[in-house]
Amino acid sequence: MGALARYTARRLLGAIPTMLVIITLSFFLLRAAPGGPFEMQRALPPQVKLNLERMYHLNLPLWQQYLDYLGNILHGNFGPSFVYRSITVNQLIGQGFPVDIAIGVPALLGALLLGIPLGIVSALKQNSWLDYFPMAVAMVGISIPTFVLAPVMILVLAVMLHWLPAGGWSAGDPLYAILPAVALGLPLIAYAARVMRGSMIEVLNSPYIRTARAKGLPERTVILRHALRPAMLPMVSFLGPAVVNTITGSIVVEEIFGLPGIGRFFVDGAMNRDYTLVMGVTVLYGLLIVLFNLVADVLYGILDPRVRFQ
Amino acid sequence: MNALREMSEASAPRAPALLEVDDLAVHFHVPGSGWKERKRVLRAVDGVSFGVAERETLGIVGESGCGKSTLARALLRLVPATSGHLHYAGRDLLALDAKSLRPLRREMQIIFQDPLAALDPRMTVGQIIGEPLRALRPELPRAERHARVLAMMQRVGLLPNQVNRYAHEFSGGQAQRIGIARALAVEPRLLVCDEPVSSLDVSIKSQVINLLQELKAERALTLVFIAHDLASVRHIAQRVLVLYLGRVVEIASRDAIFARPMHPYTRMLFAAAPIPDPDAARRMRDAPVRGEIPSPFNPPSGCAFRTRCAFAVERCSAERPLLRDLSGGQVACHRAEELLDQARVPV
Numbered sequence: 001m002g003a004l005a006r007y008t009a010r011r012l013l014g015a016i017p018t019m020l021v022i023i024t025l026s027f028f029l030l031r032a033a034p035g036g037p038f039e040m041q042r043a044l045p046p047q048v049k050l051n052l053e054r055m056y057h058l059n060l061p062l063w064q065q066y067l068d069y070l071g072n073i074l075h076g077n078f079g080p081s082f083v084y085r086s087i088t089v090n091q092l093i094g095q096g097f098p099v100d101i102a103i104g105v106p107a108l109l110g111a112l113l114l115g116i117p118l119g120i121v122s123a124l125k126q127n128s129w130l131d132y133f134p135m136a137v138a139m140v141g142i143s144i145p146t147f148v149l150a151p152v153m154i155l156v157l158a159v160m161l162h163w164l165p166a167g168g169w170s171a172g173d174p175l176y177a178i179l180p181a182v183a184l185g186l187p188l189i190a191y192a193a194r195v196m197r198g199s200m201i202e203v204l205n206s207p208y209i210r211t212a213r214a215k216g217l218p219e220r221t222v223i224l225r226h227a228l229r230p231a232m233l234p235m236v237s238f239l240g241p242a243v244v245n246t247i248t249g250s251i252v253v254e255e256i257f258g259l260p261g262i263g264r265f266f267v268d269g270a271m272n273r274d275y276t277l278v279m280g281v282t283v284l285y286g287l288l289i290v291l292f293n294l295v296a297d298v299l300y301g302i303l304d305p306r307v308r309f310q
Numbered sequence: 311m312n313a314l315r316e317m318s319e320a321s322a323p324r325a326p327a328l329l330e331v332d333d334l335a336v337h338f339h340v341p342g343s344g345w346k347e348r349k350r351v352l353r354a355v356d357g358v359s360f361g362v363a364e365r366e367t368l369g370i371v372g373e374s375g376c377g378k379s380t381l382a383r384a385l386l387r388l389v390p391a392t393s394g395h396l397h398y399a400g401r402d403l404l405a406l407d408a409k410s411l412r413p414l415r416r417e418m419q420i421i422f423q424d425p426l427a428a429l430d431p432r433m434t435v436g437q438i439i440g441e442p443l444r445a446l447r448p449e450l451p452r453a454e455r456h457a458r459v460l461a462m463m464q465r466v467g468l469l470p471n472q473v474n475r476y477a478h479e480f481s482g483g484q485a486q487r488i489g490i491a492r493a494l495a496v497e498p499r500l501l502v503c504d505e506p507v508s509s510l511d512v513s514i515k516s517q518v519i520n521l522l523q524e525l526k527a528e529r530a531l532t533l534v535f536i537a538h539d540l541a542s543v544r545h546i547a548q549r550v551l552v553l554y555l556g557r558v559v560e561i562a563s564r565d566a567i568f569a570r571p572m573h574p575y576t577r578m579l580f581a582a583a584p585i586p587d588p589d590a591a592r593r594m595r596d597a598p599v600r601g602e603i604p605s606p607f608n609p610p611s612g613c614a615f616r617t618r619c620a621f622a623v624e625r626c627s628a629e630r631p632l633l634r635d636l637s638g639g640q641v642a643c644h645r646a647e648e649l650l651d652q653a654r655v656p657v
Contacts, residue, residue, distance in 0.1 A: 207427040210388055215442040215492070216415025219408065226430050305476050306431055 037082035078280035107185030119196025141190030240296030327361030334394035369547025429477035483514035562639025
């Protein structure tokens, strides 16, 4: 595994320029957008605006702001929020991220623990009702957008039946996480099941599975030992980005359920030109994407010895 | 069935057959291409009967798509047979359930056409060769299993220090050696070789065939050797079966069939084989390959070969010729006798 450690280290080093590009691009793009954090419908008195700009160093030349920002990021400091006064971006992320984790992790676990087994069963019982039924349900799950599914669930389970809260968040109360997690997780489960079914069917038709049967292995061994690992490869490529999408893509779910997650800060920040907040979330998302792509690649190598870490 | 047995005994009075195939059929149901089209039936193997005696090498030849590989797989029940009978050492293979079939895998093994694809890329050579032992000889201690793997590797010409390499690190010829080692590790009696050398280079081909021949002699193997390459069949087989569109058209001893092919299709097949001899090549023009192999979805009526046969008469489309004894072998052609007489005169 020495090669693997070296590979990981090199990939992490390689992530530095990627992150630099993300930071630089989003920094200047954001500044190029018209308007600013202190442009209100009613113009501020010039002196007030000047003072505000001085306080947040917005009066300095852009290149100097950029270098200062880079320096701060290196110290793990995303700076103060321009809109949520007296709170830093770090604090906002620290508040919002646990919410996203609380709904994202169950959603992903659902994809792993329900989607994958469903896909395997469908593949093994291909063209039987054990295949058709879950796959039809999965197709429906993929086709119905979250912004339809979530309100329907709220309507039925919260408004009509009063089983679960309709929205909002209360830290530490899992009841509030159930509906958002389901809304986020159902499409994931459906996708995972379909991806898994497809790759499993393909693997089961491959010549070395025939060899495994010819060897006289029990069918269980053929599937667990020979079919499952290669069939997991497309799953890994699916789950890497899916993890990031679940976290970033929860914006819609957060909006519908009124959750104080990062996604909402991101949207609000972008609307209000809250430079530091948008930057902070962008950098965080960028890091997550780079990280999970690396995890996916490493898993790939572990599942398939033909992948060499060089 | 009894009739068949009498027939094969009459034509070949040898030891009782180790493998007996009686009217075996493998049909595949292929979904129609459009939503209107109904499912179609592909008759990959249709009414095939033959026997293989202990320690015999039976060669099976035919064009691509004639059902050779399907037949090979059906013999080991790697694809389900649609109908017919399959007896191995007196046991009815098709009547066994998956569990009672497994012990028989120790006796019947197969090597495949594409050796690299047939090896699990996630396993080392040692695991690949050792796995059948682990599954079928669980009583063997680990050390013994490992020793057998190494001995097997050495026997097929692999180096023992390659035991931890992955299959994809080997060339095609080496991969086929791994395949042979894997198949023979459990010491089977019957080895089905499904075009074992057709994907290999010419120089490697003969090495692998010679290896198979040595192993056959050493281990008293019974071989079913499938190929479309006539030279290797001629080299290794004692008897040759010719398959056309899923049906047997001729079975005869190697010497008889190569000297005097009875069925027009056999003649065409042999004539089409490239021979490094200009005179022979000239003769080839007299029996050129005509037409394409018809669709196995909808085989011609009567004799399946009649659409390409230079000797076809009305009877050939009306009546399917049965496999019958003739001149020491078996042939399925209405006009075999006439053609046999003709063949005595140089064409």
